[in-house]
Amino acid sequence: MKFLFLLSPPLLAALLAFLARPCHRTVRWTGAALSLVSLGAALAFARVIVSGGEAPTFGPGELLRIDGLSALLAICVAAVWSLAGFFGPGMGAESGENPAQRRRYHVFVNLFAFAMLLAVSANNVGVLWIALEATTIFSAVLIPLSLTRGSVEASWKYILLSSVGITLAFVGTVLAYFDFVALSGRVENALNWPVLVAAAPRLHPEVMRLAFVFIVVGFGTKAGIAPMHTWLPDAHSEAPPALSAMMSGVLLAVALYAIARWKVVADAALGPAFSGQLLLGLGLFSVAVAAFSLVIQRNYKRMLAYSSIEHTGLICIGLGLGPAGAFAALLHLICHAAAKSMLFLLSGRVLHRYGTTELGGVSGMLQVMPWTGALFLTGVLAIVGLPPFGLFVSEFALIRAGFAAGRPGLMGAVLALLGVGFIAVLRHANRMLYGAFPEGVVAGEGGRWRLAPLFVSVGVLLFLGLMLPPPIEALFRRAAEVVAR
């Protein structure tokens, strides 16, 4: 029953947006209200998990299953979808989209949310793959919502690279399944996680190693792990702001979720050393690429996109560091989703007021839009990892896990690179927030009440930064247990 409440709202919302003609405000508000139903279902799942219950399953062949990790991700996806819905798609009457574009937006954004929720609740590696491939299609359709040279270019690169990536992940899935079939023969539900994990210790290590490399490269392309990240700054910066928020906040998280799941199988077959080395290496490389790209940014939406690559890298490093690192990585993932989705939603307001995405064209934001500016500042302070926000705690825990795992050299490098990113982002944000505003820009907040939903994000960031009450900590622990034991 709970599964129905989790997965049917986005489908209903998409159907409604498809049928309602003309597409007006009711569609948007109903969609946003429906997202709360999914969020409620996800929270209900989390309650079952925290109180020590068995992971619920559903459907023929236990097609769906929600354990601690799935519940955490489902909450994250539903919450950001909800936020994007309530904050407004960043394309109301003011941004001049026509009704057809608005309908297209609402149909596909809800399908996009559905695909992500399905991906995190799928028990079957095949269904997970299909859902992730579907996320590419649904989001790619929305990037060129208003046709410009930039958005067409971004969407073409996005769909081509992501499709290739996801196909390589399928090669990995096939190889792992091949390994399974070669040893155990054809078994009922062989593609389900628990069956796969149980069989993993007997798999051929050589084949599993090959499969895992394909999987990390494949899903890593979607997660924006360097060097497969090249599509990400283009797509995230050209997409409509609400879609950017979802892509950066949760799509990366869902792709990382797939890697984390497969890591469990690989670790059972190979021991944690192999996947650990691979993830630490790629993670460090991503952080490095992102840090130096942040320095040379001239476009604030691309700056936010590169910051996402940096955080993806940190999460990979966390996943490679064993149980303590996995806990830190998951905390980081959730806090990043809260902070980055807020920043991308705000970037839509900045773009609307200043009419440019160039950093050089934006200044004096705190004077022009005091509330938007203040929230933007909060978000920036959060993503660079300053206290009292959640990302400070998770980065601290990550570094500590690294030292505890006996990798001081790696952690030193990570700290230095974080320092580079820190200075770069603060310098850019400084220029945007202070100083005199350019001529022709009208001061005044306008639609201040629309910012209200974002205070939920600020609340989450502060809350996770200041305390971790037992039930929430229990959920993170249950989720981390799934990833690393």
Place this chain on the structure above:
Amino acid sequence: MNVALFSQLATLGSSVALLFGVVLLCRRSLRAYVEVFRWQSAVLAILLAVVGAFGGVTELYIAAAVFFVLKALLIPRYLERLAQRVGAESESQPYVNITSSLVVAGLLVLLAYAVMRPVVLASGLPTRGGLPLAMGVVFVGLFVLVSRKKALSQIVGFLVLENGVALLALLGTFGIPLIIELGVFLDLLMGFLVMQVFVYQIHGTFESIDVEQLNQLRH
């Protein structure tokens, strides 16, 4: 069933599929690209049915039929129509010229053999001889995708890559469960339709389907 014959047929089919992949590299016109893809898909559809017959997996007949209709009939027809509408600019100057492309293809097949060694060793299947060839198709498809400049050639490269993966799944596991297979086909079809819309958009915005012009976004 005759295992030796099965094994030979599987290897033969995979070799022919790889051969079509390599032929792609020495063609220039988009029409030829589509034609080669059509033939490769037809070979794979037959191979699906062959494995179904020898392996005793009746589900594979359905998969073979779907595969044939989708990849040997529908998608090539769409591609041809697309080429007509946007004007079939031929691949006159790919990033890598034809001679070098063929050399690279040879190296890629060697790489495929190296990569798939552990898999072949771990396998007792009569179809194992075709596994490195399937990986070769994957690599060649990837190479077409990165070395060709026209958006349509890139789509064909991607479709060849997909063919390689389908072949790998077929030979390695005698077909993944049908429901997953159908989901994959559906995704593929949707992905293809979206790509096709994007080609129109690229053509409309840039008045060409040369992806070299897609260079507005930097850093």
